[in-house]
Amino acid sequence: MAAPKPKQLIRPLVHSLHAYVPGEQPKIRGLIKLNTNENPYPPSPKVLAATKAAVDGRLRLYPNPTAQALRERLARLHGCGPENIIIGNGSDELLALAVRTFTEPATPASATTGRASGSTVQYFHPSYSLYPVLAEIHGATTHAVPLRTDFTLPSVPELKRGKQWDFQAALSLVTTPNAPSGRGFATAELDTLCAAMRGVVVLDEAYVDFAAENALALALKHPHVLISRTFSKAYSLCFQRVGYFVGHPELIAALDKVRDSYNVNGLGQVAALATLGDLPYYRRNFRRIIATRERLRRELTGLGFEVLPSQTNFLLTRPPGPPAKEWLQRLRDRKILVRWFSAPEVNAYLRITIGSDAEADALLKAVSAILHRRR
Ligand SMILES: *Cc1c(COP(=O)(O)O)cnc(C)c1O
Numbered sequence: 029m030a031a032p033k034p035k036q037l038i039r040p041l042v043h044s045l046h047a048y049v050p051g052e053q054p055k056i057r058g059l060i061k062l063n064t065n066e067n068p069y070p071p072s073p074k075v076l077a078a079t080k081a082a083v084d085g086r087l088r089l090y091p092n093p094t095a096q097a098l099r100e101r102l103a104r105l106h107g108c109g110p111e112n113i114i115i116g117n118g119s120d121e122l123l124a125l126a127v128r129t130f131t132e133p134a135t136p137a138s139a140t141t142g143r144a145s146g147s148t149v150q151y152f153h154p155s156y157s158l159y160p161v162l163a164e165i166h167g168a169t170t171h172a173v174p175l176r177t178d179f180t181l182p183s184v185p186e187l188k189r190g191k192q193w194d195f196q197a198a199l200s201l202v203t204t205p206n207a208p209s210g211r212g213f214a215t216a217e218l219d220t221l222c223a224a225m226r227g228v229v230v231l232d233e234a235y236v237d238f239a240a241e242n243a244l245a246l247a248l249k250h251p252h253v254l255i256s257r258t259f260s261k262a263y264s265l266c267f268q269r270v271g272y273f274v275g276h277p278e279l280i281a282a283l284d285k286v287r288d289s290y291n292v293n294g295l296g297q298v299a300a301l302a303t304l305g306d307l308p309y310y311r312r313n314f315r316r317i318i319a320t321r322e323r324l325r326r327e328l329t330g331l332g333f334e335v336l337p338s339q340t341n342f343l344l345t346r347p348p349g350p351p352a353k354e355w356l357q358r359l360r361d362r363k364i365l366v367r368w369f370s371a372p373e374v375n376a377y378l379r380i381t382i383g384s385d386a387e388a389d390a391l392l393k394a395v396s397a398i399l400h401r402r403r
Pocket of ligand 1: 261271
């Protein structure tokens with residue numbers, strides 16, 4: 029008998045998937061990397077010391093399966109119990125778990141009868157481009173609803189009038205502050221939206237430490253609201269992959285059933301715990317990044333860029349002159365990497381991560397040179 033063809037062994041659904049495209053991580057010497065919203069400042073010396081000290085014979089052992097110490101520490105920080113918290117291998121893992129825990133894969137019948145709220149993963153557009161990818165992997169129905177043209181949040185009456193937003197959707201994912209726009213959403217607005225929803229709402233606060241306010245209280249107030257946080261961006265720990273959800277114990281327990289038993293690696297748990305022991309170090313960095321962000325915003329505006337207000341560690345900006353995609357290349361030629369998205373709502377913009385002050389200066393210098401060459 030002939031051997032089976034590998035292609036025939038793969039589920040049709042998997043064949044049809046489009047994988048998430050992460051920002052590039054090129055290894056080019058001297059490259060200024062402003063494309064994936066990493067923190068320009070290293071983890072605190074205490075975190076590095078704690079992580080190094082944990083690299084010994086213990087590596088042969090499984091880590092704590094529920095990240096108990098980390099959950100207890102986070103519970104104290106947020107004024108809730110450890111049963112309100114689940115840790116993930118990055119918040120990306122938890123977002124995937126939420127799709128698997130709260131939505132049904134669409135059946136052929138539900139697909140033809142139109143709206144099938146039980147299988148709907150809903151999100152605003154533009155927002156985090158991983159959401160549709162996670163929904164498609166699960167066979168759930170993706171439902172993108174546009175933000176206002178200035179990327180602010182539509183009000184509940186507007187959403188009702190628009191008839192697009194599904195108040196029954198099994199899972200709604202809201203990036204707040206928003207990526208890639210950088211805009212912050214007021215907690216009061218989010219509260220009103222959450223109160224009108226019948227399914228689970230995840231408020232993805234990956235960038236919240238750079239914002240004026242956060243919505244954590246909503247996860248402790250509404251039984252169907254989960255807050256997603258990550259150590260990646262604000263706490264300089266992308267490499268370690270640690271994120272968490274806060275919410276009602278029953279939702280947390282359901283997610284806990286679906287996750288892998290040892291989903292969070294031991295060194296990640298050690299690093300995250302040490303991070304919580306040195307919060308003043310990180311708060312100093314937030315202030316520095318915010319100061320650099322506001323300076324960069326002023327200076328780019330002075331150079332003719334349209335720059336959206338930001339509550340994050342990046343700026344969404346519409347460059348003058350050539351198309352944004354060309355700016356991407358011209359900056360790259362000068363060893364500065366920023367991010368450009370092809371989606372029509374944002375393809376006139378560049379998303380620029382806030383780096384150190386020296387990196388901001390290098391960016392401004394390159395921008396001036398590019399503008400000067402044009403004249
Ligand atoms: C970066 C990012 C995440 C993922 O963070 P990890 O914890 O590193 O997986 C989630 N949501 C948004 C909006 C992000 O930008």
